[in-house]
Amino acid sequence: MVLKDVYDFYKRMEDEHVILSFKGVFTSELLTSILHIMDIKMSDLGIVRKKKKRVFHVLVECLQNLYHHIEEVNENQEETLLEKAALIIVKHDGDRIVIRTGNYIHNQGIEEFTERLAEINTLAPEDLREEYQKKLLNNELSEKGTAGLGLIDIARKSKNKLGYQFIEIDDRTSFFCLSVVIE
Amino acid sequence: MKNLYLEGSAKTPAVDFDVNTGVLVLRGRSIPENSIEFFRPIKEWLDVYGIEPRIATRVEVRLEYFNTSSSKCILDLFKRLERMNVGPTEVLINWYFEKDDEDMEEAGEDFKSIVKLPFEIIEVDEI
Known part of the structure; x- marks a missing residue:
């Protein structure tokens, strides 16, 4: 029966402690709504203020990465609507908040991107801080207002290594998955 | 010249820059895309204020959050203020953070180490 899907879907989200998920195009208004919903959810879950702030901070950077990434994809008229869409899943598992994002990317940028992610993961907290300060002082803002500091900041605030994976879709496109844990 | 007053929103801070008192306040969240x-x-x-600033200018940063995009712009504001801090003109920055908010305290320290201005980092119960 087709409608059983609904329950299966619900059950899976329940079992995996999903408190929020969205798939689609990330607009500025949507970001505001998601942040508002998460604000309320975290209060309802009794998450302490300090941790709530940290999750909020990481969430802002993750969402804005998706937002700006989609702007980039939009510039190319050949892209399909599917490729403009992205995914966010937030889980509350025990004491941990897990933020996962997924979006399509062009294969050609993967090598450089992987190097950057791997490098961030080698940095100790004080190195991340130093890297942040260095970039803050030297990087110019792009036209879109991005500072190239997002991932460093996510690693710094989450106090955990970034989890990531690229799933090849075809010779042009891959799906990039990012996982951030806040304990 | 007129005071600059902007109401805060879900993603932008309230701005209250008073040309008569020389007190410039940023308050709330700064997380615009x-x-x-x-x-x-x-x-x-x-830039206009800097042509003829008050003898003493005090900047109060009372931010709850700011994103990486804003951090660059905040630094840019501080750099403009640095240039005003010459001769008899004095500019000082008060950076507020909420008790236990180590991230905002650290962010203040980060700016303090970069900006060449008197820079106070002040703990408060509520921002």
């Missing part, structure tokens, strides 16, 4: 747009009028206001 594109901070350049939001900070442009603030920079422009500071």
Whole structure:
């Protein structure tokens, strides 16, 4: 029966402690709504203020990465609507908040991107801080207002290594998955 | 010249820059997707204020959160203020953070180490 899907879907989200998920195009208004919903959810879950702030901070950077990434994809008229869409899943598992994002990317940028992610993961907290300060002082803002500091900041605030994976879709496109844990 | 007053929103801080008192306040959240747009009028206001600033200017940063895009623009404001801090003109920055908010305390320290201005980091119960 087709409608059983609904329950299966619900059950899976329940079992995996999903408190929020969205798939689609990330607009500025949507970001505001998601942040508002998460604000309320975290209060309802009794998450302490300090941790709530940290999750909020990481969430802002993750969402804005998706937002700006989609702007980039939009510039190319050949892209399909599917490729403009992205995914966010937030889980509350025990004491941990897990933020996962997924979006399509062009294969050609993967090598450089992987190097950057791997490098961030080698940095100790004080190195991340130093890297942040260095970039803050030297990087110019792009036209879109991005500072190239997002991932460093996510690693710094989450106090955990970034989890990531690229799933090849075809010779042009891959799906990039990012996982951030806040304990 | 007029005071600069902007109401805060879900993603942008309240701005209260008073030309008569020389007290410039940023309060709330600064998490716009594109901070350049939001900070442009603030920079422009500071450029005019900087021509004839008050003898003492006090900047109060009372931010709950700010994103990486804003951090660059905040630094840019501080750099403009640095240039005003010459001769008899004194500019000082008070950076507030909420008790236990180590991240905002650290962010204040980060700016303090970069900016050449008297820079106080002040703990408060509520921002």
